[in-house]
Every structure is written in C-alpha cells, then in structure tokens.
Amino acid sequence: MKKVDRKILLNPGPATTTDTVKNAMVVxxxxxxxxxxxxxxxxxxxxxxxxxxxxxxxxxxxxxxxxxxxxxxxxxxxxxxxxxxxxxxxxxxxxxxxxxxxxxxxxxxxxxxxxxxxxxxxxxxxxxxxxxxxxxxxxxxxxxxxxxxxxxxxxxxxxxxxxxxxxxxxxxxxxxxxxxxxxxxxxxxxxxxxxxxxxxxxxxxxxxxxxxxxxxxxxxxxxxxxxxxxxxxxxxxxxxxxxxxxxxxxxxxxxxxxxxAEGEEGRWSRYQKNWDVLVEGLQDMGLSFLLPYEQQSKILLAIIEPKNPKYNFDAMHDYLYEKGFTIYPGKGAKSATFRLSVLGDLYPKDIEDFLVALKGYLTSIA
Ligand SMILES: Cc1ncc(COP(=O)(O)O)c(C=O)c1O
Missing domain, CATH: 3.40.640.10 (Type I PLP-dependent aspartate aminotransferase-like (Major domain))
Incomplete structure (x- = not known):
C-alpha cells in the first residue's frame, strides 16, 4: 500500500481520507x-x-x-x-x-x-x-x-x-x-x-x-x-x-x-470527540463562536476572528498550512469568521496537534 504524508484538512471537505480509501483507486x-x-x-x-x-x-x-x-x-x-x-x-x-x-x-x-x-x-x-x-x-x-x-x-x-x-x-x-x-x-x-x-x-x-x-x-x-x-x-x-x-x-x-465498519454511532461519536477537544482548546485561547451552542452542527465551527490588528487570515492559513493543517476562511456570515471542521478521517490527537500550532500563530502576533 502506498503511503503519502498525512494532511489534516479542517476545511469541510474534500476531507482527510484513509490510506485504504486512497489506495482503493489503484485498480x-x-x-x-x-x-x-x-x-x-x-x-x-x-x-x-x-x-x-x-x-x-x-x-x-x-x-x-x-x-x-x-x-x-x-x-x-x-x-x-x-x-x-x-x-x-x-x-x-x-x-x-x-x-x-x-x-x-x-x-x-x-x-x-x-x-x-x-x-x-x-x-x-x-x-x-x-x-x-x-x-x-x-x-x-x-x-x-x-x-x-x-x-x-x-x-x-x-x-x-x-x-x-x-x-x-x-x-x-x-x-x-x-x-x-x-x-x-x-x-x-x-x-x-x-x-x-x-x-x-x-x-x-x-x-x-x-x-x-x-x-x-x-x-x-x-x-x-x-x-x-x-x-x-x-x-x-x-x-x-x-x-x-x-x-x-x-x-x-x-x-x-x-x-x-465504524458504524453510524461510531462515526458520530468520533466527530463529537474531535469537536469537544476543538471547542475546549479554542475557548482556552479566548476565542468565541458565531452561533449559540444549541444551534451548532458539532461538525463545523465558525469562529469570530480575533480583534488583534496583527491578525490576518491568510497569514494564519499559510503558517498552519506549512505545518500540515488546512483551515478555511469565512463565507459571508453576519460577523467576520473563519471556519474549522472536524469531519474526515480525523482523531482527537490531530485536533490537539492543530491547537498547539494555532496557539503558536496566535502567540506570534500577541
Ligand atoms: C451545504 C453544501 N451544499 C452544497 C455544497 C456544494 O458542493 P460542491 O462545491 O461540491 O459543488 C457544499 C460544499 O461545500 C456544501 O457544504
């Protein structure tokens, strides 16, 4: 089976896929x-x-x-x-x-x-x-x-x-x-x-x-x-x-x-674990969200952009992209946001690694 570098896609699809899905195309x-x-x-x-x-x-x-x-x-x-x-x-x-x-x-x-x-x-x-x-x-x-x-x-x-x-x-x-x-x-x-x-x-x-x-x-x-x-x-x-x-x-x-094989409940609960880690980590960094909790899909989060004048989405994107994480810009929501999704072949450890990288960016502009 051919192995390629694993990228963590936090855009809402096309998502991070398993090696077995990638390799299934070689027929x-x-x-x-x-x-x-x-x-x-x-x-x-x-x-x-x-x-x-x-x-x-x-x-x-x-x-x-x-x-x-x-x-x-x-x-x-x-x-x-x-x-x-x-x-x-x-x-x-x-x-x-x-x-x-x-x-x-x-x-x-x-x-x-x-x-x-x-x-x-x-x-x-x-x-x-x-x-x-x-x-x-x-x-x-x-x-x-x-x-x-x-x-x-x-x-x-x-x-x-x-x-x-x-x-x-x-x-x-x-x-x-x-x-x-x-x-x-x-x-x-x-x-x-x-x-x-x-x-x-x-x-x-x-x-x-x-x-x-x-x-x-x-x-x-x-x-x-x-x-x-x-x-x-x-x-x-x-x-x-x-x-x-x-x-x-x-x-x-x-x-x-x-x-x-994962099951409906299994997939949902894996996404939920990712989500919980993400939400907690972002809140710890002082970030807030567009929607109230009860309206959230718990698959994708629109995060209010930091007020810091040094913040720049493209710079943040490039900083994270270089480390293997892809993030997503906002799309006309009523407040300026950027978006992170937990869908795809992702696990809590991936989200933890991402949070470390994001903290690195935010610290660099503090
Ligand atoms: C809710 C929803 N509808 C439609 C689309 C459009 O899909 P595509 O870009 O694959 O044509 C997307 C893509 O992200 C979506 O999220």
Whole structure:
C-alpha cells in the first residue's frame, strides 16, 4: 500500500481520507460498461440509501459531478413548470440554490435571513400559506457557511401539511450526523462522495422516494442532470449513462465499507470527540463562536476572528498550512469568521496537534 504524508484538512471537505480509501483507486483498468463495474455501482447505490435508513422506500441516482450537480439534478427534476420553490436562505448554500433555480427560470420564494440566523418555522408556515403555487421547499441541513443545523424535521412536517415536497441539501451532514430519512419523510436528499462519507471528490447522489418516479418521468429540464433518466437508464442497462470517474467509484466503495465498519454511532461519536477537544482548546485561547451552542452542527465551527490588528487570515492559513493543517476562511456570515471542521478521517490527537500550532500563530502576533 502506498503511503503519502498525512494532511489534516479542517476545511469541510474534500476531507482527510484513509490510506485504504486512497489506495482503493489503484485498480486494474476497466471499462465502466462491463457487468462487473455495473455491480459495483449497484452496490454503492443501495448502500448509500442504507446510510440514511431509507431501504424499501427510497432509491438513489448517482452522477459524476461535485455536490452542486446533485442540487441541480434535484431542483430541475423535481419542480414542475409553473410551480415555485421556497428556499430557506440562512447561508451561502441556500443562496446557491436560489441562483441555481433562477438559472432555469424556476420561480423562487425566498425566506431570506442573515447568514447565521436561525429559521423560524412560523415564518415558513406564513410563506407557504401566502404562496399556494409553491410545490417544493429547499433547505440545507447543515449550513456549512456557519455550522448551523437547520430544523429539518419541523420543516418537513410543516411542508407536508401544505402538500409541499422537501429537498434537503445534506452535503456536509450525510454520514456524519445520523439521518433517518423515513422519519423526515423528505422527498429528496443530496450529498457527495467527499465529505462525511470520506471518499474522493467526483460523485454526487440524490436519494429520493421511489414512488416519485412516475412524476419525475414528465420533467425534461436538464439532459445530464435528470434524476429519472439517470435512475431508469441504470436500471435498464446496468450502466451509468455517461462516463463515471471509475477510480473514484472504487474509493467510494471502500469509504462506504469503512463507514459501516465504524458504524453510524461510531462515526458520530468520533466527530463529537474531535469537536469537544476543538471547542475546549479554542475557548482556552479566548476565542468565541458565531452561533449559540444549541444551534451548532458539532461538525463545523465558525469562529469570530480575533480583534488583534496583527491578525490576518491568510497569514494564519499559510503558517498552519506549512505545518500540515488546512483551515478555511469565512463565507459571508453576519460577523467576520473563519471556519474549522472536524469531519474526515480525523482523531482527537490531530485536533490537539492543530491547537498547539494555532496557539503558536496566535502567540506570534500577541
Ligand atoms: C451545504 C453544501 N451544499 C452544497 C455544497 C456544494 O458542493 P460542491 O462545491 O461540491 O459543488 C457544499 C460544499 O461545500 C456544501 O457544504
């Protein structure tokens, strides 16, 4: 097995991966139209549904793309012509879904908040009442902009009372935060291969209710990002319609196996241990956070930037990067922040080492 230097990625994906996931990409060349490869994809799709306990009710469409491609597939496939999409916008990824819908001339009802404000279920109810032409609601589960965990269960319950279907961007929560999709009853959830599932970048999946297929067959907005044709195409032929990133698929297979070996609880509790070490260490250094504790995803932390005039994010980044730690800038939150995530193949010792390095930077500017 080839070993490479281990880097500690504290950006919210693509994440630090295991050597076994990296090495899973070194495989014999294979044509993705071979039966053997079709069986690999079939297994991956079934297991992706199992991660969120959706067996027998949900199915998965897999695309070669980054996460945004999956959002594009879900939104353009789901919202019928003449109907509107209500978007909960309390971070950059909510805004992205609005821009995406508008690109396809899909009417949007915007529930706009500052990045870092918690959505009010009452306000969403009011918008649903006032806009009867809304057929779908889109919300980000874990808003990676701020580290906020949005109240998806309440939003799903409320939307369904209004006959509205729900699209949940689970990009940075899937396989990290336990999700029971049958409990949510969300119609569509989306995630990608390179975040908490800990695979390589290049694949995105939409997990959706199987009984939506007849309705989806009527939607023809996108040729490539069409959930119906992608799902049905694979069912008919055992092949992906378009060339998949072959080696990335093998890495995802390995990452899924490692997920099930660790277990849903195991992964969540490892991330929690990382989180506890991180929070305590940052507090000891006098740093404070954007969100109140109860709104935190406990996977990513938006930290208020130090007031010290000598502080400079880029300088801090470069100082830490040289020591093998990658950190992430803020993304338009209501206060200036930088972000640290604990997702990926990371352990409390990694976070402790990072805290020593961060302290080194902060001491150097004190
Ligand atoms: C919540 C959320 N949605 C969407 C995306 C977009 O994914 P990508 O950059 O892979 O297209 C990200 C990426 O970080 C994300 O965190």
């Amino acid at each position: 014999e060349d294979i044509c993705p139209r071979e039966e053997e490869f079709g069986a690999l994809i079939e297994g991956i799709k079934n297991d992706l549904v199992k991660v969120v306990h959706g067996e027998d009710e949900y199915i998965a469409a897999l695309f070669a793309a980054s996460g945004t491609g999956g959002l594009e597939a879900a939104i353009t496939s789901a919202v019928p012509k003449g109907k509107k999409l209500l978007v909960v916008e309390n971070g950059a990824y909510g805004t992205r879904m609005i821009k995406l819908a508008e690109t396809f001339d899909i009417g949007v009802v915007r529930y706009q908040l500052e990045y870092g404000d918690y959505p009010s279920v009452e306000a969403i109810g009011k918008l649903l009442k006032e806009n009867e032409d809304v057929s779908h609601l889109a919300v980000v589960h874990h808003e990676t902009t701020t580290g906020m965990l949005n109240p998806v269960q309440e939003i799903c319950d409320l939307s369904h009372k209004h006959g509205v279907e729900v699209i949940v961007d689970c990009m940075s929560s899937y396989a990290g935060i336990p999700i029971d999709v049958k409990k949510w009853q969300a119609e569509y959830i989306i995630s990608s291969s390179n975040k908490c599932i800990q695979g390589m970048a290049g694949l995105v999946f939409v997990i959706f209710k199987a009984d939506l297929l007849p309705k989806l067959s009527e939607q023809k907005r996108s040729f490539y990002f069409n959930i119906y044709s992608q799902y049905v195409g694979f069912e008919k032929t055992g092949q992906m319609q378009f060339t998949p990133p072959v080696q990335v698929c093998y890495a995802l297979r390995q990452a899924i196996d490692e997920y099930f």
